[in-house]
Amino acid sequence: MHVVRGKKIEVLFSPEEIARRNEELASEIAKGPSRDLLVIAILKGSFVFAADLIRALHKIGLAPEVEFMTLSSYGTGTVGKSVKMVKDIDSEVKGRDILLIDDILESGRTLRFARELMLERGAANVSIAVLLDKGNKREEALEADYSGFHCPDKFVVGYGMDVAYAFRELPFVGVVTGDA
Ligand code: IMP
Ligand code: MG
Numbered sequence: 001m002h003v004v005r006g007k008k009i010e011v012l013f014s015p016e017e018i019a020r021r022n023e024e025l026a027s028e029i030a031k032g033p034s035r036d037l038l039v040i041a042i043l044k045g046s047f048v049f050a051a052d053l054i055r056a057l058h059k060i061g062l063a064p065e066v067e068f069m070t071l072s073s074y075g076t077g078t079v080g081k082s083v084k085m086v087k088d089i090d091s092e093v094k095g096r097d098i099l100l101i102d103d104i105l106e107s108g109r110t111l112r113f114a115r116e117l118m119l120e121r122g123a124a125n126v127s128i129a130v131l132l133d134k135g136n137k138r139e140e141a142l143e144a145d146y147s148g149f150h151c152p153d154k155f156v157v158g159y160g161m162d163v164a165y166a167f168r169e170l171p172f173v174g175v176v177t178g179d180a
Contacts, residue, residue, distance in 0.1 A: 003180040004167065012156060013149055013173040018131070019052070021148045025129060026056035028146050033097040033125040037064040040089060042071055042114060045103035048160030048168070049131045049148075053101060064099070067091050071110050083113035094122035103161050104151060105130040108140030115142070132156065132173070 002009045039057075041050035054066055070086035098118050102111055111128055118126045128144045132151035157163050158170030167176075 001177075002170075002172075002174070004170065006180050008177045008180050009157070009167070009170070009174040010177050011172045011174045012152070012154075013159075015171045018148070018159065018173070022049075022052050022056045023059070025146050025148060026053060026060055026062075029053075029057065029099065029127075029129065030060055030062055032127055032145065034062055034064075034099075036096050037062065037099060038067060038091060038093060038096050039064040039099045039101060040067045040069050040114070040118075042100060042102040042110060043068050043087070044070065044168075045161045046101050046131075049103055050101045053129065065091065069114065071114060073109065081107070081109060083109050085117075093118050095124050098123045098126045100126065100128045102128070102130050103159075104132045104134060104156070105142075105144050105147070106134045106137045108138050108142035111144075112140045112142045131159070 039054060041047060054064060057064060067089040069089050072084050072086050073081055074084050075081045100111060100114050105111060115126045129146040130144045131148040133144060133147045134151045134153060136153060154175045156173050156175055157167040159173045160168055162168045
């Protein structure tokens with residue numbers, strides 16, 4: 001249990017657990033299509049995970065190109081929800097092996113949007129790495145190729161993820177449980 005700016009935060013995944021899992025994910029990724037690898041981090045939530053994962057890839061000899069795409073969900077309710085492109089990548093994807101990196105796979109809408117866009121643009125292969133999988137919240141037929149941890153059905157923060165713009169800087173993944 002940590003107290004951060006007056007809030008109690010329960011640790012779900014520690015920095016050590018995350019670092020160990022990132023190394024395992026990197027070696028799984030290295031066994032997949034990774035010849036001319038273009039890694040695309042889906043901002044904002046994935047920036048810390050992506051930064052650690054690409055360095056874990058470097059440790060085992062991979063040298064991916066790294067790009068960033070900002071996507072956001074808009075609309076409410078199950079049917080009205082959609083994904084909007086806020087900032088696109090600059091690189092050409094035609095014929096390349098793409099690895100999409102996101103913090104959490106929940107309904108699957110965000111990553112489905114990104115994957116379909118890459119396939120439309122002619123990517124040779126699109127795979128997906130997520131730190132956390134909220135498997136029971138899926139609304140699209142989409143699974144990650146590489147998944148760090150199963151995430152309980154709770155709103156998590158830290159390690160890049162925020163609630164109302166706060167707590168991205170925490171080195172662990174946690175849940176806000178109340179006021180301290
Ligand atoms: P999906 O499109 O429903 O799969 O939503 C995935 C996106 O929702 C992730 O990229 C996150 O940005 C965000 N998200 C989902 N659950 C959480 C959470 O518990 N904390 C922070 N962000 C979350
Ligand atoms: Mg996100």
